Every structure is written in structure tokens, then in C-alpha cells.
Amino acid sequence: GGVVALPPSEVKGPTAISTDLAVEKYVEAEAPGPIPHGLQGAPAPGDVGVAPLGPELTTSQFVVSGMSCASCSAKIEAVLGRHAHVSSAIVNFATTTARVRYDKLQLSEAELCCLIRDLGFGVEPLADTGASGDMEGLKSSLRRDEAISSGKLKLAVALLFTLPLVLLPVAASLLPGLRMVLMGRFMGEMPPMPILQMLLCTPVLAYSGRGFYSGAYRSVRSGMANMDVLVVLGVSSAYLGSVYYMFMTSCSMLHHGQYYFNAAATLTTFVLLGKLLENIAKGKTSEALLKLMDLQPRDVTILETVGGEVRESVVRIDDMPRDAILKVMAGDKIPVDGEVHWGTASVDESMISGEHIPVHKAAGDKVTAGTINCDGLLHVRATRLGEETTLSQILRLVQEAQMSKPSIQAFADRISGIFVPVVVCIAVLTFSSWYVLGRERMYPVSFLLESGWEG
Incomplete structure (x- = not known):
């Protein structure tokens, strides 16, 4: 905090003003006498002894x-x-x-x-x-309503194409006639099997997996690498490598190639399934907070006296004025903190006290937002609105508790920030090592493709 002081000869009101920016409060040391003009409002330019204002945190x-x-x-x-x-x-x-x-x-x-x-x-x-x-x-x-519905659609499309893609080689191995058709020659040296696999894999990556590509692009553009980058690298490597082998086979440069279309589609489908389950789990972890939010109604009934006649009007809770008289019927939730103006009823205050036995309320008794009027009719004068209510304060405490991070979670977040770059570096190093060793013929010939490719 800081202290703003004036010379003793000029001070007839507060002797000092102490500000604490951490809790955004000020404390005045009182002294008898009128408050000088310089302290009644914002300090005017040139006021002697007045320090500039500090940051106003929100x-x-x-x-x-x-x-x-x-x-x-x-x-x-x-x-x-x-x-x-x-x-x-x-x-x-x-x-x-x-x-x-x-x-x-x-x-x-x-x-x-x-x-x-x-x-x-x-x-x-x-x-x-x-x-x-x-x-x-x-x-x-x-x-997570939107994420869950979108995830279900993408997963359904991915499964629609991935299942035939995975089952096709199994069916070909069990049915010799189908195998002869799929592994025969088409377009010169190109068998129909990889063409059919590519046609089944492409919609999985183009539609269901497009979110990974857009996420990876945004991540790289902003100078970071997230899990989308790893997924895109793995899936694209499998897909593009298979397309490359198709091209080499069709040009008769290889007798046959290694195709990984099923791996690309399967990886995309499993990651989509994991993300869907993750979103469902995230929604369930917030159930307690959601139940608290549901305790506050969106609309309230206000009683107004116009020309000696009492009229009812339904307004949004955000538009309700302070000290308004609310009508709370039996079974309704009390929308704000207030005081019973008229009527008697039993109120379920279990959300505050944990006690399920209703509490009798009569004129002059305090009531709390989110509690339930079990029976009777109450007219309640609103005394605290919006974020001033007890329910809003409980919600804020729960949210702050969810937002807080223990030290182990902060450590895990730091590790996750470098996890993807480290994995990518290891992958590049592994590929480069195998490529160099192959070009230099430093591993057994049995590791080479059956096509007789010698690097």
C-alpha cells in the first residue's frame, strides 16, 4: 500500500489516506474538522502534496x-x-x-x-x-453442449469409414476370391486395395479430422505446439507416405509398397473418441456448479401499487430494482436475498445450512436466494441483488476454488508446454538417424523392403 499525506498546516480533515491495492480498499485516519477541497473529489492538477493515483485493479x-x-x-x-x-x-x-x-x-x-x-x-x-x-x-x-454434439457427429462419420477400412484386409484374407480382386492389377501396376483404402481414409481426415489441422495451424501460427500438432504429424505422415508408395508403385518403381491408410483413419477415430469422452467428463465435473446456478430463477414477479391497486408484472431478474416487493408462490425458488414483507411459509434452506427440515418464515424474517418456498405465499422485499446475494457469493467461491491450481498442477502445465516440442525433436532425430544409417548401409539388409529397394 501507499500513504498520501499533506503538510500538517493544511490538514483539517483526514490526516492520511492509506491504500491497499491487493484488496482494493482505503483506510482514513479521521481527525475533526472539515475535509479540504483537494480530497473531496479527484485531485486537481497542481494540488500540493497529492501523489498520482495507482493502478485500479479489477x-x-x-x-x-x-x-x-x-x-x-x-x-x-x-x-x-x-x-x-x-x-x-x-x-x-x-x-x-x-x-x-x-x-x-x-x-x-x-x-x-x-x-x-x-x-x-x-x-x-x-x-x-x-x-x-x-x-x-x-x-x-x-x-460442453456444442463440443459434445459436434464430437458425436465427427466420431460417427469417422466410424462410418474407418470400420470398412479396418475390416477390408480381414475380409480379403478370409475370402480368396475377394483377395484376388483387391490385390489384382489396376491402372498398370496399381492394385485396387490401396485405392479403395485411400478413398475410405480421405473423408475421415478431411471432415472428422479437420479440427486437428485448424488447431495445429493456429498453434504454430501463434508460436506454440499443442497436441493437435502431434496428431496432425502422425496422421499426415501415414497418409502422405501411403500416397507416395501408391505413386511409386503405379510408376513401376516398386513392386509393392507399405500402406498406412488404416493407421491414419484409426488414429484419428481414437483421438476423436478420447476428445468426446474428455468433453463429457468435463461436463460432469461441473455438475455441482451447474446445480447451484439452477437455483436462481431467470424471471421474477414484482408487486406494484398503482392508484391504490396492486398489480403484478413479470420481469427479468437483472432488471429488478432494489427494495422491490416480490411474490413467491409455494414451490418457487426465492430469487434474491431479502426480508419477508408479508405472509408465512416454510422455507427449505438446505442449500445454505444442509438441514432438510424447512424453517418457518414470517414478516420481518430474512430469506436467502436459492432457497425454496415449500408452502404458503410470501411477499419478499429485495435487499441484495445480483452478485451481492449469498448464492452469487457461493458461486464465486466455487469458481475460485476450481480456478485455483495446486503446485503439482502448475508443474504439470509447465511440462506440457515443452512436451510437444520435445516429442517432435525426438521424432525428427529418430527419422534422421534411420535415414542416414540406411543410406550408409549400416543396418542389416533384412531390414529393407521385400521389393529389393537398396536405398
């Missing part, structure tokens, strides 16, 4: 899409953390959310979104926990 939350592994979240954290006006940044890969603490005088939410989008990820800001519109966006993100 926290914003975002929903981030397009992350494929923990290295993606680590990259976003690193880029945001290096920004001069960002105090801290935490990105949760499991919930696809990011929480950023920054100086709002120097940086805006739009600029933070641009920083994340420049890395190749989609991002949408979430205003606060008490806004129902943002609540719905966060619910959809936590349930």
Missing part, C-alpha cells in the same frame, strides 16, 4: 474455446501474465474459463479478448456471476 472472467490440451491454457497464461498491466491470469482447461486481474485504467476487456484471439482461440467475456445472461453462457460452456 477481475474479469472469460470463456475460452479452442483449447485442445493443457499446453494451450499454459500458453494463454504466459502471454497474459507477461502483459505490463495484468496482475495475474489463471486459465482452467477443464472448465474452459479464464480469470484475469488487471488494471482497468490501462487495459479493457476488449483488449484482453484481442490478446487471446491473437493466439488463435475464441473468447467471450462474462460480466458477473449475478447476471442471468452471463449465467446462461457459462452454463452452456460448462456443459
